[in-house]
Amino acid sequence: EKGEPDFVSSGLNEQLRKRFKLRKLMLYIDSNSKEFTPESQWEDLNMLTWDNFFMPHIKGEDPELTKSLFLKPVNADLLYNRKHGKGETKESDEIVQTVNLTFEALALSALQSQYVTVQRM
Numbered sequence: 001e002k003g004e005p006d007f008v009s010s011g012l013n014e015q016l017r018k019r020f021k022l023r024k025l026m027l028y029i030d031s032n033s034k035e036f037t038p039e040s041q042w043e044d045l046n047m048l049t050w051d052n053f054f055m056p057h058i059k060g061e062d063p064e065l066t067k068s069l070f071l072k073p074v075n076a077d078l079l080y081n082r083k084h085g086k087g088e089t090k091e092s093d094e095i096v097q098t099v100n101l102t103f104e105a106l107a108l109s110a111l112q113s114q115y116v117t118v119q120r121m
Contacts, residue, residue: 016080017082019077022075024074026069026074028070068109071106074103075104079102081097
């Protein structure tokens with residue numbers, strides 16, 4: 001909510017936890033489409049650019065944008081946990097960030113072209 005952390009502690013045991021509710025999360029693999037390459041760095045894109053690209057897909061406004069979904073729309077809870085502050089040094093084998101994703105239900109389906117694309121990744 002509003003980008004504020006659900007839980008933050010400071011000092012020696014600094015942690016950051018955020019909880020998100022994901023609604024209608026979906027994934028599609030369009031093996032025959034062109035790659036979307038933004039005019040600037042991904043980090044520099046403003047919200048309007050993101051909306052102009054994704055909203056027609058989400059709302060189904062253009063019949064040419066129909067996709068074969070790999071992950072059907074699903075609701076999920078995501079819990080992100082970071083154990084240290086950004087500037088702290090850590091041991092190289094220590095797990096610093098974790099993400100726990102809990103799905104209400106899960107439905108996958110793959111076309112042969114999608115399956116081949118995933119194998120190539």
